[in-house]
Amino acid sequence: MAEEMLREIFRLQKQFDDAVATHRGLDYSPDVWIQKEVLAIISELSEILDEVNFKWWKDPKEINHEKLTEEIVDVLHFFVSMCIKAGIGPEELYQAYIRKNRENFARQEGATDREGYAWKK
Numbered sequence: 001m002a003e004e005m006l007r008e009i010f011r012l013q014k015q016f017d018d019a020v021a022t023h024r025g026l027d028y029s030p031d032v033w034i035q036k037e038v039l040a041i042i043s044e045l046s047e048i049l050d051e052v053n054f055k056w057w058k059d060p061k062e063i064n065h066e067k068l069t070e071e072i073v074d075v076l077h078f079f080v081s082m083c084i085k086a087g088i089g090p091e092e093l094y095q096a097y098i099r100k101n102r103e104n105f106a107r108q109e110g111a112t113d114r115e116g117y118a119w120k121k
Contacts, residue, residue: 006090013080030085037082044074 020026028036051068053060083093103112110118 003090003094006094009076009080010084010090013077014084016077017081017084030087033085034082037078037085040078041075041082044071044078047071048075 048068048071051071052063083089088096106112107114107117108119
């Protein structure tokens with residue numbers, strides 16, 4: 001089920017990306033596209049910060065969950081778009097995530113030769 005949802009997200013993003021590129025006459029190389037996606041993600045991450053009271057010098061406001069969700073989804077849009085431009089499909093992303101997640105746990109548990117990660121006992 002989750003894998004189907006991920007495939008659908010990729011399908012919808014490719015459909016959107018293709019429409020934007022066609023209607024706006026955009027034809028960048030994959031490396032330029034990825035640079036643009038990274039910059040867009042940085043911009044969206046900044047908008048997330050604005051939603052979660054990172055400015056300690058201002059009075060905090062109640063977090064607007066709907067707006068926060070919207071900004072996080074914007075990051076996902078650009079992230080998936082970047083994957084597509086890099087030739088990474090949903091199955092490859094899923095498998096790479098599973099491998100990296102296992103590696104991260106192994107590091108935290110001190111089960112690798114990588115230093116500086118293990119949880120303190």
